[in-house]
Amino acid sequence: MHIVQQCGFKMAVLVIQMFFSKWEDEGEVDLKEQLEQLIVNTASRCLLGQEIRNSHLEKVTSLFHDLDNGMLPISVMFPYLPIPAHNRRDRARKEIAELFANVIKARKASGKTEPDMLQAFMDSKYRSLGRGTTEEECTGLLIAALFAGQHTSSITSTWTGAYLMKHKEFMPAVIEEQKEIIRRHGSHVDYDVLSEMTSLHRAMKEALRLHPPLILLLRQNHSDFNVTTREGKTFTIPKGHIVGTSPAFSNRLPYVYKDPDTYNPDRFAPGNEEDVKAGQFSYTSFGGGRHGCLGETFAYMQVKTVWSYLLQHFELELTSPFPEVDWNAMVVGIKGKVMVRYKRRQLTCE
Numbered sequence: 001m002h003i004v005q006q007c008g009f010k011m012a013v014l015v016i017q018m019f020f021s022k023w024e025d026e027g028e029v030d031l032k033e034q035l036e037q038l039i040v041n042t043a044s045r046c047l048l049g050q051e052i053r054n055s056h057l058e059k060v061t062s063l064f065h066d067l068d069n070g071m072l073p074i075s076v077m078f079p080y081l082p083i084p085a086h087n088r089r090d091r092a093r094k095e096i097a098e099l100f101a102n103v104i105k106a107r108k109a110s111g112k113t114e115p116d117m118l119q120a121f122m123d124s125k126y127r128s129l130g131r132g133t134t135e136e137e138c139t140g141l142l143i144a145a146l147f148a149g150q151h152t153s154s155i156t157s158t159w160t161g162a163y164l165m166k167h168k169e170f171m172p173a174v175i176e177e178q179k180e181i182i183r184r185h186g187s188h189v190d191y192d193v194l195s196e197m198t199s200l201h202r203a204m205k206e207a208l209r210l211h212p213p214l215i216l217l218l219r220q221n222h223s224d225f226n227v228t229t230r231e232g233k234t235f236t237i238p239k240g241h242i243v244g245t246s247p248a249f250s251n252r253l254p255y256v257y258k259d260p261d262t263y264n265p266d267r268f269a270p271g272n273e274e275d276v277k278a279g280q281f282s283y284t285s286f287g288g289g290r291h292g293c294l295g296e297t298f299a300y301m302q303v304k305t306v307w308s309y310l311l312q313h314f315e316l317e318l319t320s321p322f323p324e325v326d327w328n329a330m331v332v333g334i335k336g337k338v339m340v341r342y343k344r345r346q347l348t349c350e
């Protein structure tokens, strides 16, 4: 998976550079809309493989749009309700499956391998069944990965920036860090360079603590088990029951996080580490356990690359009011536009 991350990383940097090269020297943009577009570009280019990105990207992007719009709150209860949005979704799913199946067949026939996520799925095997994945399963996995990382990452990039622009007291540390990165590595960015951006990492982690895009995580209980509360009360959860937890709630528990509604990236700084001190599952924006987020590292890499680039190349100012949460969306996002005035600059290490 490391090679996939490195390859995806190089591609992500390229896409980000190209995307922002289209911005003028100064202007005003809806940052939310811009970052949505950018994340679709990076995610689809990094994850789907070169055949799709060279020849079918536009088609796939439009089909994904139909899949996306077919996932409504009502779809959770009635996934097969015959409504136009579901019909379009099902047609798109069939077309994508055909397209991916052809790509997979052609790649297998060519005997070539590529360092991308598609290849990782094609090469993977079920330990329990002793067989490889089918074309249909690879398609499902690719769609799942793209969906899992699309809105979650674009919403998180917008919150990360909005909080940094609002809470200017945390900006100097992040900017100084970028200057230090330039001093040490010039314009070169890779996975290890990103790992040195610890202030930016904390800024993103804190935005994500306050605004986890997935607010209800469900598990079906396979055997009876007991849960004891902090107050010492024990509940038995019977086998077969569905249990839910909400990161939006647990990320703001006052006995885990001091002043939980306050934006303070330093709560994760060495010596503080409120989440670590409070113990396992104190920070649940990426879920946890066996089915915790598979894309956490990729998400940090992607969002930090975007913000490292923005901070090094632009002065930014929030011109619309601080964004509000859109609780109506399946993946909880941001209401309305997030207008930002920008001016090109080149940060230097002096």
Ligand code: HEM
Residues within 6 Å of the ligand: 144, 145, 146, 148, 149, 150, 152, 153, 156, 208, 212, 213, 214, 217, 218, 284, 285, 286, 287, 288, 290, 291, 292, 293, 294, 295, 296, 298, 299
């Ligand atoms: C900031 C960005 C992201 C957030 C906040 C996030 C959050 C989550 C959460 C909370 C879960 C657990 C869901 C549950 O327990 O039911 C999850 C699962 C998952 N995520 Fe992410 N995710 C993000 C980005 C990504 C990316 C970029 C990818 C792929 C490249 C990805 C792939 C997955 C997959 C495949 C699962 C399912 C894991 C399983 O069921 O075993 N995620 N994510």
